[in-house]
Amino acid sequence: MEEIFGVIGDPIGHSMSPLIHNDAFKHHHIKGVYLPFQVKKEHLKEAVEGIKALGIKGLNVTIPHKVSIMPMLDEIDESARLIGAVNTVQNRDGKLIGYNTDGVGFYKSIKPFVQKEHSEAQVLLIGAGGAARAILTTLAKEGFVNIDLVNRTKERAQQLKELCPFQINGKIYSLEEFRHTVKIYDLIVQTTSIGMSPHVHAKPLELSGLIHEQTVVTDIIYNPLQTAFLKEAKKLGAKTVDGVGMFVHQAAQAFQLWTGIEPNVQRMKNIVYEKLRGAS
Numbered sequence: 001m002e003e004i005f006g007v008i009g010d011p012i013g014h015s016m017s018p019l020i021h022n023d024a025f026k027h028h029h030i031k032g033v034y035l036p037f038q039v040k041k042e043h044l045k046e047a048v049e050g051i052k053a054l055g056i057k058g059l060n061v062t063i064p065h066k067v068s069i070m071p072m073l074d075e076i077d078e079s080a081r082l083i084g085a086v087n088t089v090q091n092r093d094g095k096l097i098g099y100n101t102d103g104v105g106f107y108k109s110i111k112p113f114v115q116k117e118h119s120e121a122q123v124l125l126i127g128a129g130g131a132a133r134a135i136l137t138t139l140a141k142e143g144f145v146n147i148d149l150v151n152r153t154k155e156r157a158q159q160l161k162e163l164c165p166f167q168i169n170g171k172i173y174s175l176e177e178f179r180h181t182v183k184i185y186d187l188i189v190q191t192t193s194i195g196m197s198p199h200v201h202a203k204p205l206e207l208s209g210l211i212h213e214q215t216v217v218t219d220i221i222y223n224p225l226q227t228a229f230l231k232e233a234k235k236l237g238a239k240t241v242d243g244v245g246m247f248v249h250q251a252a253q254a255f256q257l258w259t260g261i262e263p264n265v266q267r268m269k270n271i272v273y274e275k276l277r278g279a280s
């Protein structure tokens with residue numbers, strides 16, 4: 001019998017998760033099917049009850065349910081507790097366990113490129129939303145301590161720092177205050193929606209004066225693949241990592257939780273690249 005997996009969110013139509021998970025099931029000879037479920041905020045509780053009633057084996061959770069689903073689950077894994085959000089649910093014999101694979105997915109995407117000792121590296125994190133929280137928590141857990149935060153609304157960046165369960169040093173700036181800052185970073189992470197299609201020319205800040213040749217610049221946006229921010233970073237000679245890395249690594253971690261099998265991440269990347277290039 002085929003086992004059922006899926007993703008719940010609203011909207012959900014453009015999710016590329018079904019594409020990569022269904023391919024991975026086929027590739028690894030697993031009898032599984034992965035479906036998108038559009039679930040409105042007011043129907044989340046019924047949907048979660050439905051996971052148990054229908055025997056759905058695993059789900060990904062996306063906007064707007066990542067936080068609100070937490071009290072509806074039977075157990076919250078440490079990964080989700082520290083980040084304060086769930087993006088993956090496992091149905092273990094009728095018990096629903098919430099995990100978060102976004103943070104580790106992000107970390108896996110940048111790890112091969114960061115040469116500097118984590119405790120020595122200077123990091124700039126741009127943005128203070130849900131994605132920034134998953135990334136900050138994971139970077140701090142992995143031993144990065146020098147992390148400056150910059151966000152349009154400075155108070156949100158302050159809150160983000162306070163929510164971080166690990167000790168970090170670093171300054172907090174509004175975007176306005178940060179302008180004209182000269183400081184060389186080893187890792188710069190862009191987590192805002194600035195530069196997302198269709199506003200492809202927008203950038204949160206200028207990179208000149210902030211990077212050297214070993215700097216890793218990453219943008220979690222993957223549509224477009226090369227944001228204006230990443231293009232500028234490349235032009236200035238930095239190493240760049242696009243948002244596909246985080247997306248496929250969070251998916252791979254979820255797949256592994258559900259099946260015990262480590263999927264082929266490069267295969268997942270190729271599927272996403274092909275789809276995105278076809279769309280542009």
Ligand code: ATR
Binds near residue numbers: 126151153191
């Ligand atoms: P997510 O959960 O995807 O991170 P979010 O919680 O809505 O989404 O956060 C979006 C981030 O993008 C925030 O850092 C937001 O800045 P504010 O905290 O000031 O709202 C940032 N952002 C979105 N649009 C922006 C814009 N036009 N200019 C500057 N920052 C923007």
